Amino acid sequence: MGRLPGSWDPPAWSGPWKGLLLAASVLSSCLQPVPAQTPTPTPVTITPASPALGGNVSLAPQNVAQNFTSCNWHRSTTNDETSRILTYFPPPNPVQHNGPAHTGRETAGPGCALHIAGLTLSDTGNYTVQVQSRTSPGLGTVVLRVYEMLPRPTVTPNQTLVLENGTFTLRCNSSPSADTVLWLRDGASLTPSERLVLSPDNRTLTVLGVTRSDGGTYQCEGGIRELLMQGSLTGTVLSLDPLSLCVDGPASVRIDPPGPITLTLGSPLTLTCVADSVPVPSYCWGLNGTDTNQTGSSLTFNPMTLDHQGTYECWAHNPITNRTVLVSRTPAELPPMSLGGSDGFSIPQGLMLGTKREQHCEAWGCEGGGSDWTP
Numbered sequence: 001m002g003r004l005p006g007s008w009d010p011p012a013w014s015g016p017w018k019g020l021l022l023a024a025s026v027l028s029s030c031l032q033p034v035p036a037q038t039p040t041p042t043p044v045t046i047t048p049a050s051p052a053l054g055g056n057v058s059l060a061p062q063n064v065a066q067n068f069t070s071c072n073w074h075r076s077t078t079n080d081e082t083s084r085i086l087t088y089f090p091p092p093n094p095v096q097h098n099g100p101a102h103t104g105r106e107t108a109g110p111g112c113a114l115h116i117a118g119l120t121l122s123d124t125g126n127y128t129v130q131v132q133s134r135t136s137p138g139l140g141t142v143v144l145r146v147y148e149m150l151p152r153p154t155v156t157p158n159q160t161l162v163l164e165n166g167t168f169t170l171r172c173n174s175s176p177s178a179d180t181v182l183w184l185r186d187g188a189s190l191t192p193s194e195r196l197v198l199s200p201d202n203r204t205l206t207v208l209g210v211t212r213s214d215g216g217t218y219q220c221e222g223g224i225r226e227l228l229m230q231g232s233l234t235g236t237v238l239s240l241d242p243l244s245l246c247v248d249g250p251a252s253v254r255i256d257p258p259g260p261i262t263l264t265l266g267s268p269l270t271l272t273c274v275a276d277s278v279p280v281p282s283y284c285w286g287l288n289g290t291d292t293n294q295t296g297s298s299l300t301f302n303p304m305t306l307d308h309q310g311t312y313e314c315w316a317h318n319p320i321t322n323r324t325v326l327v328s329r330t331p332a333e334l335p336p337m338s339l340g341g342s343d344g345f346s347i348p349q350g351l352m353l354g355t356k357r358e359q360h361c362e363a364w365g366c367e368g369g370g371s372d373w374t375p
Contacts, residue, residue, distance in 0.1 A: 057119060
């Protein structure tokens with residue numbers, strides 16, 4: 001096909017046209033935008049690790065480039081403007097521009113660290129830092145938890161006097177904020193067992209089949225799980241509440257001093273009734289079946305006279321178990337007594353019939369339903 005009249009022939013790709021096209025191509029490549037660098041994950045350290053309500057805390061990003069130009073702190077997991085706390089520009093001319101989420105308690109410092117004073121529970125949450133740098137920008141998020149200083153817990157027993165083989169329950173009155181409750185007895189941790197039963201929230205301890213070994217000082221420790229795992233008692237207060245257990249008694253009764261007693265006319269006589277009982281029992285003393293009107297644990301005659309010869313009886317009564325036990329000391333044979341007081345007489349241990357002792361107890365007005373006798 002031939003060429004049309006007046007058509008234009010393109011110049012040959014040589015000479016000055018070729019140079020102009022190459023220059024335009026180079027200029028076009030220089031004007032293309034440089035792709036943005038991906039921020040480096042930046043860990044953030046919280047100091048102290050367990051900040052308390054009303055205290056201060058520092059959130060410090062790690063491995064921040066020395067030539068960073070600015071950083072933004074946000075109270076969220078994103079870097080939107082509404083959650084921006086502040087923007088910080090480093091020295092030589094440090095400047096802080098506060099954002100919509102600034103409360104007046106936040107300041108920035110060297111290394112782009114965020115300092116928060118006068119912590120409140122509402123400060124708990126996510127914090128994000130965005131570090132601007134020409135060479136190594138960074139982005140990090142951390143969760144801040146503010147711990148409440150818990151009030152002093154108390155231990156409340158459902159009863160303070162418990163019979164042997166009975167059951168008692170202790171309640172730990174700790175703050176609702178405490179997510180961990182531990183129990184101790186006499187300073188040692190209690191481990192749940194068939195006899196030591198804990199409620200699902202550990203706030204109630206029930207002791208089954210009470211024995212004497214269950215008596216002691218119980219305490220509950222209420223706190224935050226994270227603090228306890230760190231070995232810190234911050235926010236955790238101990239409460240010591242003694243619990244008296246009336247487990248049995250009187251189990252045995254004796255009159256001291258033991259063994260034969262040598263007495264001298266005109267000299268004082270003191271006998272002591274010792275009962276294995278919790279709580280301390282009440283006592284009645286008798287001499288030859290007659291009430292001596294002495295109700296303490298000790299019986300004293302001063303001076304000793306001929307009327308004080310005979311059988312000495314002590315009744316010990318536990319008002320909780322309603323159990324009464326009797327012990328007596330009586331001579332087998334009474335040697336003659338010297339009115340001058342130089343000779344003595346011996347009272348070896350003896351035994352009286354239990355029925356007679358019960359009659360004595362009722363006659364004297366001692367309390368108690370059941371009774372036992374001890375030789």
